[in-house]
Amino acid sequence: MKLYSKEGVEMMDVRSIDLEGDRLVLKGKMMGTMAATIHIRPEDMWAAFQLFPWGVKLRMPILLLKGWRAGRKALG
Secondary structure (H helix, E strand, C coil): CEEECCCCCEEEEEEEEEEECCEEEEEEEECCCEEEEEEECHHHHHHHHHHCCHHHHHHHHHHHHHHHHHHHHHHC
């Protein structure tokens, strides 16, 4: 998964998302060069979820379905 700036510059290339205890662990490269391991605590996950407006939360299942379909189509 790649995260981009508004201008289309790749900010982070996430290589894996794992679970260690109660924490999510993201591994990847920041800005294309710097290896990074990011630990996200449950309270931070909740804080991030609260940042989403209700309209986004309600559309998330549709967005996930669109992403799944696009991914399958890209594979062949």
